[in-house]
Amino acid sequence: MKVAIISDSTLSHFAKILKEKALSDGSHMDVLETDFNVGQLEVFDDTSSLWRYDPDLVFYHVSSFNFSDKLSELVDISEQENFSENFFKDHAFALKKIVSKGKKVVITNLGYLPDRVHGSMSPLTRCEVNSQIDLFNSLLYSEIKDEPLINLLDLKYISCCIGIRSFHDIRFWAYGRFPFSLKYVKDVVDEFLNIAKLHLGSVKKVIVLDLDNTLWGGVIGDDGINGVEVGHEKLGYLYRNFQKFLRRLKDRGILLTISSKNDIKNVNLAFKEIAENALKLEDFTFIQANWENKAENIVKIATNLELSLDSFIFLDDNPAERELVKQSLPQVCVPNLGDDPSKFIEIVSALPVLQTISVTAEDLSRTELYKAKAERKKLENQSVNLEDFLTSLKMICSVENLNEANVERAYQLIQRSNQFNLTTSRFNIRDILDTNFSSNNKYLCRVYRLRDKFGDHGIISVAVIRQENFHFIIEEFVMSCRVLKRTVEQFIVNDLIDLCNKNNVDLLVGKYKESDKNSLVSRLFLDLGFSGLGNDKKLKLYQLDPKNFIRIKSFVSGEYDD
Amino acid sequence: MTETKLDRITAIFRDFFNLPNIVISTETTADDIDAWDSLTHVELMMALEEEFNVRLPTKVIMNAKNVGDLIEYL
DSSP states (O other), rough: EEEEESSSSSOHHHHHHHHHHHTTTTTTOEEEEEOTTTHHHHHHTTSSSSHHHHHHHHHHEEOOHHHHHHHHOOHHHHHHHHHHHHHHHHHHHHHHHHHTTOOEEEEEEEOOSSSOGGGGGGGGHHHHHHHHHHHHHHHHHHHHOOOEEEEEEEEEHHHHHHHHHHHHOOHHHHHHOOOOOGHHHHHHHHHHHHHHHHHSSOOEEEEEOOOOOTBBOOHHHHOOTTTTBSSSHHHHHHHHHHHHHHHHHHHTEEEEEEESSHHHHHHHHHHHTTTTTTSSGGEEEEEEEEEEEHHHHHHHHHHTTTOOGEEEEEOOOOOOHHHHHHHHTTSSSSOOOOOOOHHHHHHHHTTTOOOOOOSSSSOOOHHHHHHHHHHHHHHHHSOOHHHHHHHHTTTTEEEEOOOOTTTTHHHHHHHHSSSBBBSSOOOHHHHHHTTOOOOOOOOEEEEEEEETTTTTEOOOOOOOOEEETTEEEEEEEEEEEGGTSHHHHHHHHHHHHHHHHTTOOEEEHHHHHHHSSOOOGGTTTHHHTTTEEESSSSEEEEOOGGGGGOOOOEEEEEEEOO | HHHHHHHHHHHHHHHHOOOEEEEETTOOOOOTTOOOOOHHHHHHHHHHHHHOOOOHHHHHHHHHHHHHHHHOOO
C-alpha cells in the first residue's frame, strides 16, 4: 500500500514508525512524505511528486500548533473569530481535489491545546484557540460526513485520552515542528493503521458473547433470575451499561451472538424475565447455549452466518475459555477482557477490529451495492475530468459465452431491460443454450460482467448475434442502466468486432427497433461508429465494416474466458 | 554518582543507536555518532527522559553540546 503524507509539520517519525509497524504486521507500506508545508501545494499541481507517486491513501494532517501560531498572529478580534472558517477553506479545497482524483484520505481533526486566556469561561469565547479548534473540527466533520473517500482519524480523542499537556509537547514543536510528543507517535500510527487496514480488506463484525459474569454478574443456572446482577446500581449497573454499549454496536451493524455454557431454557428465561437486561433475545443473530466447547460453537456460528472466522470477536470473562478459543481459533480476535465489568467498555472500545470507515449502519449484504453506487455517483460529480474519473474506476469487464452458469441472469436481464434494449425482442436465450452451440446453430450469445474498484456489478450486458452468410447481425443488445456512460458499450462493440474478425465476417449489422421506452439508445449505433443501412419507421438497420474499424476508446479493460 | 548515571546513559546510547560497544563519556558529542542527527536527537532526549523519569528543560534539549551538558539534568 502506498501512503502519501501531507502535513503542515514534521511527520518523519510518524512515517518511520508507520513503515516499521506495517512491516511487523506483515503488510508492506510505502510512504511518501511530502515536504513540510508544501504538500498542500502539491495537491493542486497535477504534475507534482505527490501525483506522480500515485498513492493509495493520503494521510492529511493539520497541526494544532500551526493552527494556533497562525491564529495568534492575528491582532484584530473579528479576524480571530473568523479564523477557522478561512483556515478551513484552503484545506477543504485540497481535500476536494484529492477526492476528485479518486484517492482515499485519512484526515486528522485538531486536538485541544493547553492555552486559554479566559480561564474557565474560555469555551464561551469565540476567539479562544480551543473554541476556534472546535469550529474547525465541526466544519471538517460536516465536509467529510457524506464523503465515503474521506475517513477521520480522531486525533482529538487520542490526545484527550493521553492528556493534552503531554500530547501537545511544545518543546518538540519549537525544536523541529513536531506536531505532537514523539512519545505518542505510535498511538497515532496504530490508529492510522487500523483505519488503513479497513481499506485492505477484512472488517471484523461478529461479537460472540459469554453470558454469566460477562453480560450479567453471577451464574443464571445457579443464582436464578433473581440472583444475577444486572440493573441500575453497583455491579448490576456496570453490566447493564456494558449491555447498552453492545446494543449501540449492534445498531452500528455489528452482529451479536451468544456462546454460553448454559441450558437454553435458562437463557430464554433470563432474557424474558429480567427486565433490566438492556439486550433482548432479538438483538442476537445467533444463540448457542450448550455444554460443548466454545471454539466449536464459534465455528458453528461462523458456518451458519457464512462468515469467515477472522470476522469474529470473542468476549468472555473466563480466561480459560479465552485461552481455548485463542489456541484453537487463532483467526478470532480474543481481547483480554478480564472479569471487572468497569473495564469492559474501555477494552472493547479500544479494539482496532471495531474501526469503521462509515458512520451509517452498514448492513453490508443489503446496502453495499447501493452504497457503492452512491459513491461512484458522488465521485463523478466531483471529478474534475470524466476521463480521469473513468480511469480511476479501474473497470474490468469479463466476457463470457453463454453457459449453464450465466444463462439465468442473462435471461432475466433480457426480460427486464427496457431502456437500454435495442430491439426489445425478449429473445429466449435458453433455446440457444439448449442447442448447445452445434454447428447448425447460427446464434452466438456474449455475456458481460463488470467490476470496478467499488465492487462487482455482476452480469450487466448481453448481446445476441446471429450469423447469416458472412454477416453478424446483432439481434438483441441489452445493458443495465446502472453502468451507463462508462464506455461499456464502446468496449462491447470492440469485442464484437474482434469476434467478427476471428470468424472472418465481413459485416456487422446493428438493429434498432423503437419501443415506448428505448429512445435512450435510438442513436446508439451511430454514436458507436455504425452507418445507416436503410430503414423503415420501426426498424432501423446499421452497418459496420469490421476490417476497417478503428477501435473506439473505452476505459474498460477486458478479461476473456475463451 | 556521575559514574552510575554515565553507565545508564551508555546503556541507552548503545541500545538507541544499536552500537553495542560504543564508549560514552561526558565529552561525547553528536559529531562522534553518525546516526545522531536532528531527528534522532529528539528521540534520544525522549529515551533519556523516560529512563531518568525527568523532563529536560527546553534549553538543554536544544543547546546541549555533549553528554556532559545533559548529565546534570538527568
